Amino acid sequence: LIWFCLYTKQWYQRRVRGKELETAVNTAENLDNIIEAHKRFLGIVSERLMLNQEHLQVLTKLYANYQNAISFMDAYDKAHDVLKKTNMIREKRQEDIKIKTKQGGWGVEEKDETRMTQEDTDFKTQLKAISKQLTYTHKTFSDSLGEFLVALTSEADDSMKFLSLRIDFNEHYKQKHGNNFNGPYINRTKSVVA
Secondary structure (H helix, E strand, C coil), X not given: CHHHHHHHCCHHHHHHHHHHHHHHHHCCCXXXXXXXXXXXXXXXXXXXXXXXXXXXXXXXXXXHHHHHHHHHHHHHHHHHHHHHHHHHHHHHHHHHHHHHHHCCCCCCCHHHHHHHHHHHHHHHHHHHHHHHHHHHHHHHHHHHHHHHHHHHHCCCXXXXXXXXXXXXXXXXXXXXXXXXXXXXXXXXXXXXXC
């Protein structure tokens, strides 16, 4: 989304610059002219992709946000695996209880009860660990997003400065739904004014 917002406005300009490179190559009198045109083109591409020193701070903050997104995905996957495993264990329990009851025995014996208690304790422990990881990821993501928005305001390029306004959804939802809106972005602690 960020890359799309940055470059949709400038698509035509890049296309024109690509034509400039093509024209420079076609009209070049020698190899030095082609090399110089190519250097100019690579410089423009490097700047637009934020691969130069000028954009290092913003790129570092953006990378931190990607890392937080990956951490969230890992926590989500872990939670999904734990819940799936626990669900399978509980379904097997119910099936075993039905079978034992049909055979005339007790649904849950003492040895089964001990194992079931241990499984439930393990599940609760894993759930607490995942909850802590999600809380930490939420906090670090909120912090790094705020830092990213602040870093965008210090950019020389106006399209980069205004990107922070596109990313900050709180104001949009507050205006649309009023101050009582309790949406997904409303709890972010930092706001940036460009």
